[in-house]
Amino acid sequence: METVAVIFGGRSVEHEVSVVTAIQAMENLDRDRFRPLPIYIAKDGVWYSHPEMISLVSFRRERLDMTLANAYRVHWDPVPGAPLTLEPPSGNERRGWFGKAKAKALEQVRVSAALLALHGTYGEDGSVQGFLELVGVPYSSAGVVGSAVGMDKIVMKSVFRGCGLPVVAYQWFTREAWLEQPEQVLDRLEAQLRYPLFVKPSNLGSSVGISKAQNREQLRASIEVAQHYDTRILVEEGVADAIEINVSVLGDELSARASVCERPLTWEQFLTYDDKYIRGNFNKSGGLARELPARLPEEVAARVQALAVEAFHAVQARGVVRVDFLLTPQFDVFINEINTIPGSLAFYLWEPQGMSYRDLLSELISIAQRSAARKARNQTDFGSDLLEHFQSGSKSSVKGGGSKGRPLV
Ligand SMILES: Nc1ncnc2c1ncn2[C@@H]1O[C@H](COP(=O)(O)OP(=O)(O)O)[C@@H](O)[C@H]1O
Ligand SMILES: [Mg+2]
Known part of the structure; x- marks a missing residue:
């Protein structure tokens, strides 16, 4: 039996959608092969686990506080091969995670894979993927690069365009450019794109902060909304009757x-x-x-x-x-x-x-396990003797000190 960490929730506008995705997945996991370990990332970013977190009712508004008060805290060192540690709530006399009479002070669990049910920021964008890379646990989504590219609408569009894939015409700018010179931003957009336009924060999801503009005044209003959600704004041509x-x-x-x-x-x-x-x-x-x-x-x-x-x-x-x-x-x-x-x-x-x-x-x-096994064949240690020969002397070479200091390349 393999233990699969199902990670969900998270610091994202799609938090609730993620809970639904995770519960559905845990209900459908092949229980002859896998035991799901629910890992719920609360909206404040704290990681929790509890056997009852496989059920949706645990997350209903009136139940959530109690669920979290009874939940184990999840600790996980970013060290290759580290097990995760479940810390019971203080004074907890409940049965241990794996059915022992009492919860030990701390319980260690080794997971053989992570099933990611996170949507949006801090979960679909490469951040949790990066953490799992450090721990060396195979996970079910794209890697750090793919996740980050897929999450950022501006980078995603330029990658698609660079690969010759069809995307609508678009422009982007920073929040600062908008706040400092809104008229110039509007002029440039109107010179380069045709209405109707869609205005999108680069990094959210579920249509949050996105709106459609038919003219300059609507465009101004749309950008005003979008700039609250991200530091970079994408504006693209609408597809009529799409x-x-x-x-x-x-x-x-x-x-x-x-x-x-x-x-x-x-x-x-x-x-x-x-x-x-x-x-x-x-x-x-x-x-x-x-x-x-x-x-x-x-x-x-x-x-x-x-x-x-x-x-x-x-x-x-x-x-x-x-x-x-x-x-x-x-x-x-x-x-x-x-x-x-x-x-x-x-x-x-x-x-x-x-x-x-x-x-x-x-x-x-x-797929996750196969991909992690392929990656594990990459060499990460080059056996360098740089440190045996390099002289640091990096202190303030400008003001006369550290004359031995030299740049690495
Ligand atoms: N260029 C466009 N032309 C026409 N409709 C669009 C365009 N961009 C977005 N939409 C509409 O807005 C919705 C949300 O936009 P999308 O880019 O998918 O953001 P999200 O990441 O929030 O799903 C789309 O599903 C579509 O209905
Ligand atoms: Mg969409």
Whole structure:
């Protein structure tokens, strides 16, 4: 039996969505092979664990305080091979994690993989991935580079464009540029892009801070909103009457395949966070209603799927992603974004071709372990004798001291 850390929550506007993704995943994990260890990152960034964290009710508003008061604190040293340590709440007489009569003061757990159910900042963006690289635990998402590129809309667009993939025309600027010279920013945007324009903070998700502008005054208002959420703002041309198509891709850098296409069914062209997750037209999997597979001409679907796989490789993704497209009514195709940890891990896009959520999760864990094993073959120690010969003397060589100081390269 392998213990799999399922990490979720986090310091993100998509915190709640992440809880749902994680609970669904834990409900579907193959229990003959894997034991889920829920690791919940609270909104203040503290890591907790408790057996009851596999159930959604533990996270309802009226229960959350009690859940956290009873939870174990998770400590994990950023050292290769370190086990994680569970610290029971003080005065805790509960049964230990693995069924011992009483919780020991501290309990150590070795996990064989981490299943990442985090969405958005501090979780989908490479930060948790970087930590897991240090600990040496295989994890289910893209690596540090792929996660960071996929999370930053500006870098993502320039990588796609650099790889020859179709993206809409866009510009970007810093918050400082906006606050200092808003008219110049507006002039430049209007000279280079055509309305309608979409204004987006570079680094959020779930449509937070995003709005559409039809003219200069709306553009000004949109930027005012967006600049509260990030230091860099993306402005891009809108696709008129866009058909939204999403495709999942599963695999690693050696091989990856695309799922069927879905068309999320929206009654408006543009959904806000509240529309998506609160007022949304939810189906039984907790997501929006969708047309699945999307009714598209066969060659258009094939082109979208091929582009999705290219987008996956362009950002060096791994595991399961969802690539979102905007199509014109004439079926010109633009890649809008890649989500490197998609909501519900996009399991519903794999079911139509006969892959159960359970099998998807097992494959994600094996992709993670295979990839970590490949990386482990990289040499990290060069056996340098630099320190035997190098003389430091780095103190203030300018003011006469440290005459032996010299730059390394
Ligand atoms: N250039 C665009 N043209 C038309 N619609 C867009 C454009 N950009 C975004 N949208 C609409 O806004 C939604 C949210 O934008 P998106 O870039 O996907 O942000 P998020 O990361 O928050 O999901 C999209 O799903 C789409 O409906
Ligand atoms: Mg989106």
